[in-house]
Amino acid sequence: MFGAGPPENYADNNPKFNVLSHDNPSLHNQPGVPNNQVPVLEPPNQDRLRLEERIRRDAEESFRKSEQSRHERKIQNQVELPQNDSFIADWPGIGKIGELAGQVAGHLMGTTPKPKSLLGALGAHEDAPYDPNAPGENGKAVSIDKDKLSPEERKRYDQGWTNNAFNQYASDMISLHRHLPDVRDPECQNVKYQEKMPDTSVIICFHNEAWTVLLRTVHSVIDRSPKHLLREILLVDDFSDMPHLKKPLEDYIANLGVVKVVRAKRREGLIRARLLGASVAVGDVLTYLDSHCEATEGWLEPLLSRIGQNISNVVTPVIDVLDDETLRYQYSGAKSTSIGGFDWNLQFNWHAIPTREKHRRQSEIDPVRSPTMAGGLFAISREYFEYLGTYDPGMDIWGGENLEISFRIWMCGGVLEIIPCSHVGHIFRKRSPYSWKTGVNVVKKNSVRLAEVWMDEYKHYYYERFNNDLGDYGDVTSRKELRQKLNCKSFDWYIRNIYPELFIPGDAVASGEIRNKAKPMCLDSPVDHHSMNKPVKMWPCHNQGGNQYWMMSKEGEIRRDEGCFDYAGQFLMIYPCHGMKGNQEWVYGPDNTLRHRNTNLCVEMSDDGQKIEMKPCTGIDRQIWTWNRKTQKPAR
Ligand SMILES: [Mn+2]
Numbered sequence: 001m002f003g004a005g006p007p008e009n010y011a012d013n014n015p016k017f018n019v020l021s022h023d024n025p026s027l028h029n030q031p032g033v034p035n036n037q038v039p040v041l042e043p044p045n046q047d048r049l050r051l052e053e054r055i056r057r058d059a060e061e062s063f064r065k066s067e068q069s070r071h072e073r074k075i076q077n078q079v080e081l082p083q084n085d086s087f088i089a090d091w092p093g094i095g096k097i098g099e100l101a102g103q104v105a106g107h108l109m110g111t112t113p114k115p116k117s118l119l120g121a122l123g124a125h126e127d128a129p130y131d132p133n134a135p136g137e138n139g140k141a142v143s144i145d146k147d148k149l150s151p152e153e154r155k156r157y158d159q160g161w162t163n164n165a166f167n168q169y170a171s172d173m174i175s176l177h178r179h180l181p182d183v184r185d186p187e188c189q190n191v192k193y194q195e196k197m198p199d200t201s202v203i204i205c206f207h208n209e210a211w212t213v214l215l216r217t218v219h220s221v222i223d224r225s226p227k228h229l230l231r232e233i234l235l236v237d238d239f240s241d242m243p244h245l246k247k248p249l250e251d252y253i254a255n256l257g258v259v260k261v262v263r264a265k266r267r268e269g270l271i272r273a274r275l276l277g278a279s280v281a282v283g284d285v286l287t288y289l290d291s292h293c294e295a296t297e298g299w300l301e302p303l304l305s306r307i308g309q310n311i312s313n314v315v316t317p318v319i320d321v322l323d324d325e326t327l328r329y330q331y332s333g334a335k336s337t338s339i340g341g342f343d344w345n346l347q348f349n350w351h352a353i354p355t356r357e358k359h360r361r362q363s364e365i366d367p368v369r370s371p372t373m374a375g376g377l378f379a380i381s382r383e384y385f386e387y388l389g390t391y392d393p394g395m396d397i398w399g400g401e402n403l404e405i406s407f408r409i410w411m412c413g414g415v416l417e418i419i420p421c422s423h424v425g426h427i428f429r430k431r432s433p434y435s436w437k438t439g440v441n442v443v444k445k446n447s448v449r450l451a452e453v454w455m456d457e458y459k460h461y462y463y464e465r466f467n468n469d470l471g472d473y474g475d476v477t478s479r480k481e482l483r484q485k486l487n488c489k490s491f492d493w494y495i496r497n498i499y500p501e502l503f504i505p506g507d508a509v510a511s512g513e514i515r516n517k518a519k520p521m522c523l524d525s526p527v528d529h530h531s532m533n534k535p536v537k538m539w540p541c542h543n544q545g546g547n548q549y550w551m552m553s554k555e556g557e558i559r560r561d562e563g564c565f566d567y568a569g570q571f572l573m574i575y576p577c578h579g580m581k582g583n584q585e586w587v588y589g590p591d592n593t594l595r596h597r598n599t600n601l602c603v604e605m606s607d608d609g610q611k612i613e614m615k616p617c618t619g620i621d622r623q624i625w626t627w628n629r630k631t632q633k634p635a636r
Helices: 048-072 151-164 168-173 186-190 211-224 247-254 270-280 301-309 355-360 382-387 401-411 442-454 456-466 477-485 491-498
Strands: 102-106 200-206 230-237 259-264 285-289 293-295 313-322 338-342 348-352 378-381 415-427 510-516 521-524 537-540 550-552 558-560 563-567 572-576 586-588 594-596 601-605 612-616 625-629
Touching: 151 168, 168 211, 200 211, 200 270, 211 230, 211 247, 211 293, 230 270, 247 259, 259 270, 270 285, 285 301, 285 382, 301 313, 301 378, 301 415, 338 415, 378 382, 401 415, 401 442, 401 491, 442 456, 442 477, 456 491, 586 625
Parallel strands: 200 230, 200 285, 230 259, 313 415
Antiparallel strands: 102 259, 285 378, 293 415, 313 378, 338 348, 510 521, 510 550, 510 625, 521 537, 550 558, 558 563, 563 572, 586 594, 594 601, 601 612
């Protein structure tokens, strides 16, 4: 119904969620089941008033500094192209929702004996002497010619992919203690951190995770974290049913000393599993990791150091890519660090560091302020997390919680930063290994909740995407009270100060479908990352927005979300908006032609009405386009 390509609008069963970015949550939900039963965090032992005062003081101090540097900063209108595709941290689905109750197994603290080797079938190799040529050592790729496998091996290989959406067979060949190269920028190795730093509980939530991937996450943390800073590792099991995650896991971690398993009594989903972990954590800082990660040398100190400097700093490591097929560790240098953003579908995305932020910082390894975080990997003071209101308990399972906490951090006086000296590898999956059950669109419900509470008048840009059909999003009264109690700033403040690069639909000079005069055909294209570098198409006008809804920015871009019309001499295509005009600058003339500023060519519908050509401007009907010019700018 939206023409070429999948529709862009949110809707239940939106196909976008079946092929979502790299990591795809599967959102099994049971409509109508109460969702208000979440664990309440224990109040911290310290005097609450003193804590709140300290947080407020820290927050004011950091805000004062930020204002000061903003005045000093040179604003330049230049953005570099992002290095990474957009992606979203994943969460594997959920079955039942209900009361949370956890059971703690394993042992706390104590010495850390060398773990005993498990059965070969479980893929443990830790008793073997170090061999630099072992599979995957030093972060190298494990390449498997699957056609050379025996029928039995081939079956295991295929099953590994089916179960996990990554190459479990390759992972099982790699040591649980494999070495990784030191991927930090050289300057990071010389940084001296303060002596007194908060310690941390590392919280790893999982559901049916592969043994070697989960345990390599655990060992990478133990092996590469200073002992005195690692208070505990909490493995939060969100109701897995794979046998290796039952007694074998408990037996294994019993030898590690520092690891505990916390079991949910039923399927809870990411948000409540994280809260369950927080509710039993004892460290000063909560450090959340996904269950398919590998921490690198020096990953922890810069995170904890930053929180030690200011309790209202919330920090994330640089998330590097662990290849889903070869488990190769692909790192990115500090220069190409990406920051988090979002679009008006409230989808998280990545951007290059804006010039204003480059100017604010003194060195490539300074923390980078980020408007949002991907959500899976971050560290936050346990006390500050509670002060800030943890997560919205009315949110279910997965999705939207990362933007919600990001907005809340910034608007309520905190700072959200990416720490270039801290690197953690993460397997980005291209699909979810868990099946999709239709029902309530949980991501939409969560996103409407956050829009209602935090986005003020800007929420309408999101609601327009689904014709203001908000659906049942529950009661948000308590979250609005939280916002009031914390005396948070407006969303307009957030946009202007923290994310001024975001395109505001209200600033568009034209919007809606772009209809040809010769035939009722419209310019049509999706703008997701699969659509980049692909031609814009002609499609019968359907007047339903979606892939035919375009906006013209003041800078002459024709865009939707992060996708812009771009002409580099071959054909009219969609390309990530870069804000540098060039191939993306267009003129919608008074004669209703669409002219490419650089080449002076006009957008023309082909004679048969099937495609788009770039031709010298002649003003024939096939070059005339009807597009709604806005005469009045809506209030921001
Ligand atoms: Mn993940």
